[in-house]
Amino acid sequence: MDLAVSDYLELIYGLYAERRYSTSEALEYLSETAKERYNQEVVAALAEVVEELSQEGETLSDSTIFSDQLRQNMILSRDLISNDGIMLLSEGQQLDDTAIERIREMEFNLQESFKIYVKQ
DSSP states (O other): OOHHHHHHHHHHTTSSSSSOOOHHHHHHIIIIITTTTSOHHHHHHHHHHHHHHHHTTOSOOEEEEOGGGOOTTOBBSSOEEOTTSOEEEOTTOBOOHHHHHHHHHHHHHHTOOOOEEEEO
């Protein structure tokens, strides 16, 4: 297996860094942040395969957003964890206006800015 593919898998499963990367974050890391480390032809081919599989529903596809971007009926694709490691909301929760307001209040009270993962 190519190093780019191996590192992509480690990024999305949280084995490469402290957190799991979204598909788009992992591909951006491979193509931009560490582009000298990876064969960019392999990275481009990987991006094409991931895109094709996501259209068939074969991959986990999520986005990282901030609380001001939250909208009703969005679904969390990962647990929402505070910087202190406290789970605030669980993966799979569908957000309503009340949950969105609570997230914003928690950010204010904890003086944090959460990265929130939602299904695309």
